[in-house]
Amino acid sequence: MQALDFETATRLAASTLRHARALGMRPLAAAVLDAAGHPLALLRDEQASALRPQIATAKASGCLGMGFGGRELARRAQVMPAFFDAINSLTHGHVIPVPGGVLLRNAEGALLGAIGVSGDTSDNDERCALLAIAELGLAADTGDPQA
Numbered sequence: 001m002q003a004l005d006f007e008t009a010t011r012l013a014a015s016t017l018r019h020a021r022a023l024g025m026r027p028l029a030a031a032v033l034d035a036a037g038h039p040l041a042l043l044r045d046e047q048a049s050a051l052r053p054q055i056a057t058a059k060a061s062g063c064l065g066m067g068f069g070g071r072e073l074a075r076r077a078q079v080m081p082a083f084f085d086a087i088n089s090l091t092h093g094h095v096i097p098v099p100g101g102v103l104l105r106n107a108e109g110a111l112l113g114a115i116g117v118s119g120d121t122s123d124n125d126e127r128c129a130l131l132a133i134a135e136l137g138l139a140a141d142t143g144d145p146q147a
Contacts, residue, residue: 002106002110003034003035003112004032004034004035004040004104004112004113005040006040006041008136009032009034009040009041009113010032010040010041010043011136012030012032012041012104012115012132012133012136012138013030013031013032013041013042013043013115013132014043015131015132015135015136016028016030016043016115016117016128016129016131016132017029017030017043017045017128018132019127019128019131019132020045020119020120020124020128021045023124023127023128025119025120025124025128026048026119026120026124027044027045027046027047027048027049027052027119028044028045028048028052028056028117028118028119028120028125028128029042029043029044029045029048029052029053029055029056029117029118029119030042030043030056030115030116030117030128030129030132031053031056031057031059031060031115031116031117032060032104032113032114032115033057033060033061033064033113033114033115033116034112034113035064035111035112035113037061037064037065039057040113042056042057045119048118048119049119051118052118052119053118055096055116055118056100056116056117056118056119057094057116058093058094058095058096058116059096059098059100059101059116059117059118059125060101060102060113060114060115060116061091061094061095061114061116062087062094062095062096062097062101062116063101063102063103063114063116063143064103064113064114065087065091065094065095066087066095066097067103068103068143069101069102069103069140069141069142069143069144070097070098070099070100070101070102070116070122070126070142070143071099071126071142071143071144072142072143072144073095073097073098073101073143074097074098074099074143075143076097077097084097096116098122099122099123099125099126099142100116100117100118100122100125100126100129101114101115101116101117102114102115102116102117102126102129102130102133102140102141102142103140103141103142104133104138104139104140104141105138105139105140105141106138106139107139109139112138115129115132115133117129126142130142
């Protein structure tokens, strides 16, 4: 796969929400952005709270904008809070540096886009994204070497 298309993005977002339901997690929203940061799919479980789509989008957007998965962004935000305050001022709050934002790569490691998930704990958000990414045969970059 050379580019992320809307059909794959929609399947990825839907699979993420299905995994959350199957695991008994809180209702989620999932946003899938292409490598340029443009939205391809945004799905919200009908029971998810109102801000979940914006939070999910900001998780994905932050990963793309900074070039790291959410876990690395979280580490850097802890070390450089003033820098991340400036980034959020620059982007009007469109960077949320926590787990649940995952870069999407193909088998060769090329960047395809990102998914952001919000609704449960950040770890659970990320878990559902990773399950969906694996299901679709894509590679995940959470910002941790082992993922």
